[in-house]
Amino acid sequence: MELLITYLGKQFENPFVLASGPPTANAEMISRAFEAGWAGAVVKTLIREPVHNLQNRFASIKSGKSIFAFENIELLSEQPPDRWYQDIAILKKRFPDKVVIASIMGDARSRDSWVELTLGCQDAGADILELNFSCPHGYPEKGKGAAIGQNAEYSASIVEWLKADGRIRIPLVPKLTAAVSDISFIGEAVSHAGADGICAINSFSSLMGIDLKTLRPKPSVNKLSTYGGYSGAGLKPIALRCVSQLVKDPGLPVMGCGGITTGYDAAEYILIGAPIVQVCTEVMLKGYAIVTRMLDDLRSFMEDHRFSKIEDFIGLSNKNIRHFSELDNEDRMKAHIELEKCNGCQRCYVSCKDGAYQAIRMENDKALVLEDLCAGCSLCIQVCPMEAISFVACEP
Numbered sequence: 001m002e003l004l005i006t007y008l009g010k011q012f013e014n015p016f017v018l019a020s021g022p023p024t025a026n027a028e029m030i031s032r033a034f035e036a037g038w039a040g041a042v043v044k045t046l047i048r049e050p051v052h053n054l055q056n057r058f059a060s061i062k063s064g065k066s067i068f069a070f071e072n073i074e075l076l077s078e079q080p081p082d083r084w085y086q087d088i089a090i091l092k093k094r095f096p097d098k099v100v101i102a103s104i105m106g107d108a109r110s111r112d113s114w115v116e117l118t119l120g121c122q123d124a125g126a127d128i129l130e131l132n133f134s135c136p137h138g139y140p141e142k143g144k145g146a147a148i149g150q151n152a153e154y155s156a157s158i159v160e161w162l163k164a165d166g167r168i169r170i171p172l173v174p175k176l177t178a179a180v181s182d183i184s185f186i187g188e189a190v191s192h193a194g195a196d197g198i199c200a201i202n203s204f205s206s207l208m209g210i211d212l213k214t215l216r217p218k219p220s221v222n223k224l225s226t227y228g229g230y231s232g233a234g235l236k237p238i239a240l241r242c243v244s245q246l247v248k249d250p251g252l253p254v255m256g257c258g259g260i261t262t263g264y265d266a267a268e269y270i271l272i273g274a275p276i277v278q279v280c281t282e283v284m285l286k287g288y289a290i291v292t293r294m295l296d297d298l299r300s301f302m303e304d305h306r307f308s309k310i311e312d313f314i315g316l317s318n319k320n321i322r323h324f325s326e327l328d329n330e331d332r333m334k335a336h337i338e339l340e341k342c343n344g345c346q347r348c349y350v351s352c353k354d355g356a357y358q359a360i361r362m363e364n365d366k367a368l369v370l371e372d373l374c375a376g377c378s379l380c381i382q383v384c385p386m387e388a389i390s391f392v393a394c395e396p
Contacts, residue, residue, distance in 0.1 A: 019278035027087035040099030134202030191250035203229025247273030263297025341388035
């Protein structure tokens with residue numbers, strides 16, 4: 001089973017790459033990740049200004065004992081660019097078969113800041129350059145980060161500056177934000193400007209919640225807080241939508257990022273057209289070693305479907321994602337309950353009664369479908385804890 005994949009002319013030993021963030025804060029950390037089995041890493045974003053991170057900069061929401069949603073108000077790399085140039089060179093010398101992706105951020109009004117950082121990373125030996133157009137906190141108010149990715153003109157101009165400089169040869173990959181009305185519009189702008197690929201998405205601006213004991217917003221920094229970057233498993237549906245749209249239009253090669261916690265999540269990204277996936281939050285929570293489980297998951301998925309290589313299923317499912325108006329409203333389905341699986345919990349009954357069509361009744365501690373009332377909405381399927389409900393075609 002072949003997990004090798006080529007992206008923008010660079011060969012990755014598998015599709016798993018560390019996203020720019022706390023797990024890629026320095027060369028020593030990235031080295032340990034490479035030794036654990038990650039195919040590549042995006043270094044923590046370089047910027048030409050001092051960075052001082054706040055204390056208590058994380059917050060989360062748990063589902064049971066597991067973290068489902070995560071928020072951070074962490075800024076960019078605390079290492080100066082010159083130190084990063086040294087680290088990139090060290091990483092490429094020590095791990096010539098791994099892919100080192102640099103990440104940079106500059107001012108939307110300053111061509112020189114982008115060119116200088118790009119040339120520094122290129123000369124250090126970086127394989128690909130990610131342009132951070134999407135950081136949701138700390139920098140947008142300065143005209144950086146998501147303030148760039150939300151503006152097609154700014155985004156295109158920066159790519160044009162770099163492409164127009166004859167010294168720059170490294171592939172350019174803008175990392176976009178989902179906090180726009182149409183991410184494909186921004187994608188088209190950077191594509192026309194000459195971008196080689198796109199990464200989607202960064203964390204999403206959010207407010208994680210209020211501590212009901214202290215009445216302070218989370219995370220609390222001396223009783224105050226701000227809007228931070230939302231990540232974790234709960235971000236995946238938004239990220240999948242963005243990747244799907246960008247694969248269709250403008251059609252540049254896409255790296256997928258957001259909410260990946262298993263190799264099966266990665267398979268979903270590949271199925272909609274992203275051959276490379278980036279992971280950050282799950283590594284922060286469980287460590288670099290999770291890549292072993294993710295690789296096993298992906299191999300298991302491929303074996304189940306008899307795929308011998310990644311190329312066999314890149315974009316296979318994206319062709320089935322259409323505009324709402326194209327969906328078939330003539331195919332009629334109804335719910336069917338397998339009585340031997342039903343445990344009489346009444347979840348489907350309550351949901352259908354108070355949130356749908358009153359098409360389920362209880363009889364002898366079993367749920368029964370009233371077929372004349374069932375409209376096939378699937379709410380009962382979503383709430384059933386026993387997987388006892390499925391769809392069947394209506395009789396003509």
